[in-house]
Amino acid sequence: MKDAAQELLQTTFGHAGFRGEQAEIVECVASGNDALVLMPTGGGKSLCYQLPALLRDGCGIVISPLIALMQDQVEALRQVGVRAAYLNSTLDAAEAATVERDLLDGNLDLLYVAPERLLTPRCLNLLDRASISLFAIDEAHCVSQWGHDFRREYRELTVLHERWPEVPRIALTATADEPTRREIAERLGLEQARRFVSSFDRPNIRYRVVQKDGSGQRALLDFLHAHRGESGIVYAFSRKRVEKIAEQLQAAGINALPYHAGIDAGIRAANQRRFLQTDGVVMVATIAFGMGIDKPDVRFVAHVDLPKSVEGYYQETGRAGRDGAPAEAWLSYGLGDVVNLRMLINQSEAGEERKQVELRKLDALLGYCESTECRRQALLGWFGEAHDGACGNCDNCLEPPQTWDGTDAARKALSCVYRTGQRFGAGHVIDVLRGVQSDKVQRFGHDQLSTWGIGEDLDARQWSGVFRQLVALGLLEADHERHGALQLTALSGPVLRGERSLMFRKEAPRSTARRGSRSPGAGPMLDLGPEPLARFNALREWRATTAREQNVPAYVIFHDATLRTIAEAAPDDLDELARIPGIGASKLERYGEAVLQQLLDCAA
Known part of the structure; x- marks a missing residue:
């Protein structure tokens, strides 16, 4: 099983080796056992169910909470030659019927379904007639009433074990403290499942907290000008704030788009697609945007208002730097944020127990913000993970506060x-x-x-x-x-x-950052020499054109990290190109000659 998994990893996904506990998780599920996986965003959770689904007979059913996420993941899988599809409301009757027929005929390796659709009698009966290799429950923290993204439908997913007791299940999340982990296991009937808890540390992310002056607009603009031309997300608390900030950023010459639940669905979807497909777009959003966003080259996540909890903050900041390159998490907050959040919690219709839990979570985040110790140590401590501190990549370590x-x-x-x-x-x-x-x-x-x-x-x-x-x-x-x-x-x-x-x-002095200055370590291509940088930019332009032609996000063609390695190595032929991480057999066949041509054009 290990050899087969390793071969699939190399030939299909273009990776020479597993990371962390991926190999153990794949073997556990591929052998027919249940698993509960806690792994940070960008840690490679998807491979933990995609590979077992390919190794086992039948089709893997992935329960995913967001339509945009399934579409992007399916497209990425198709790019590497995996037979993947989704069933959701974007399909018309004929398209849905084709997917259902492919499932029953054994022509699918992976099928993505939202929990609401899965629980319909029609879908349950469809799965009864299909050969199922496994069930993967993504974003499993949604099952917990104490989690930050509670979805009532997730509570009913116990039907999977009751109806198909012999089919292995794997539940995955990037964010869960110990009480949430216990509830996930209890609600999904995974008490006996093997648990895999990876380190929550994301050492490539630099954490920074600043005190808010007024609306925080000046500090935000300084921060964004230090990241000009890079993709990023700005989170604001309310829809009104999102629209105002997006307008201010656009007026300042920043390629910014708004996103919140009150925007017309078509415009909202178009804005999200543009963010995913275009380099250098800044999405200004409420927390309605982001869960499952798979864009690997997000270079920063900025919060202009205080989030509600450490888990929410960690999940949102984890959307930066999924490619492992340097990224920054920037948070601006003030007394007004604290007062407003406490009022919202106290005025909510939630029960007293729920209010107390939310207040404790807010207090924990305040403790993180006001801490004079290493940010990473405080953040990881909330998830029960020890860290020695002095990470060297947060504001408190780089500029110790007085x-x-x-x-x-x-x-x-x-x-x-x-x-x-x-x-x-x-x-x-x-x-x-x-x-x-x-x-x-x-x-x-x-x-x-x-x-x-x-x-x-x-x-x-x-x-x-x-x-x-x-x-x-x-x-x-x-x-x-x-x-x-x-x-x-x-x-x-x-x-x-x-x-x-x-x-x-002590209050830090007001920001004196000049426009155009860049945060230390920000931007993954700063250290490329002139020739590799020229090759990288040419490859990026080719990738953007190819993605537009196919109407897919640019990163499903190749990640920035892959393009960088190609630009540095400058391979002369397909054999050399095949040795680049991230290039499997399918992508080599589809894009190999075009990539080599770009390199030749740069050399001319």
Whole structure:
């Protein structure tokens, strides 16, 4: 079995060897056993079910939550000669009938189906009549009510084991803490399945967190200009924010597109297709965009608003650098984000237990943002993975933050919140602390308070940092019934009584990055010499033209990493080209001569 898997890996997918635990997972499932696989985005999860499906008799059924994901994965499989198809709402009746006939006639190796369609009587009866090699449940965290992408239909996938007990199942996810893992196993009947938990570390991703000034537009533009010409994703919290930011980026000359659930479905699909097929597009989106996005050359993921949880943040940032080349995860957040998210959680119709879980997850993310330790250590720790720290590829390691004794400032801030009646947001309380006259200060007579002007030693930005960290530490909370008014919690008592001291992170200076400057290590082609770079650009242009002709994403033709290796090696013939990683027999036959011609043209 191992030799057969290795041969398929080389001849079909063009890879000389397995990564991590891939070989063990493939052997486990190909031998007819169940598996629960936790592997980071970009770690090679797809091969873990694609290869066993090719090794076993019958067709592998892949349950996938997104239509766009199945279409791209099917096209990528067809490019390497695998007989793959999907059944979803994009097919008309005749096309769906052809797929069903191919399944029953044994002409498919892999069939992708959404959980909603799988659970219909028609589809279940179809599978009863087919030869099935395995069931693969992708994005398995969707089964968990505590996960960040809960899909009710996933709860009903126990039917797979009940109806086809002899067919092996493999459930896969890139994001799950221990409680979510337990629920996946329980809900899918995989308690006895062998578990494979790979490292969640993505060492090629640089993590950076910055404090938000106002809307964060200036800092975002500086960041994006350092990544000009690269593909990336900008996540914003609301549809309105997405559209506004996309317009601002377009006005700044950035090739940006909006994406959210409120946009016309046709436009939304066209924008996603353009992002997948075109180099250098920036997608501005809510979290409605991204699950299952398979584009390998996303060079950055930027969050202009705070996500809801560590899992959501990790999953979204994991869409960067799937090709293993340097990428960046950039997060801008402020006190307003914290207040708004807490209000949304408290105002939701969820049960109290659910609210407490969501609040704990938000607190964990705040702890990550405010940490002065290695970002990677804090991030991996949430998933139960130890890391020594000092990763050398996060802001805290590259530019160690300074701290200061904020005990006195915290007591002033907490006292002022109390003296103003716990009825106001941070902006007004900061005005009182700094002795700034405003209409609101005069209207409520707050210039007569004992806390008036006692904080003149700090500027507004420094005070904003104090309040942000007090909320993150749980000493202050926002009252959702009073539009985010700050209130003291029980944890504030020891600080006010002088029984607890606090160390705060110093506010970083405002961004001074020049437009056109580039983040260290960003961009996978910076270190190519003039001749290889010319070959790489020529190959990229040929790939773009070929992808447009076939109406497929460019990366299903060849990944950037493959083009880079070709550009560096400059092979003279098909035998040499066949030794390049990522070029299997099918792609060699389809594109080999065209690639060699591009290299010859560059040499002329």
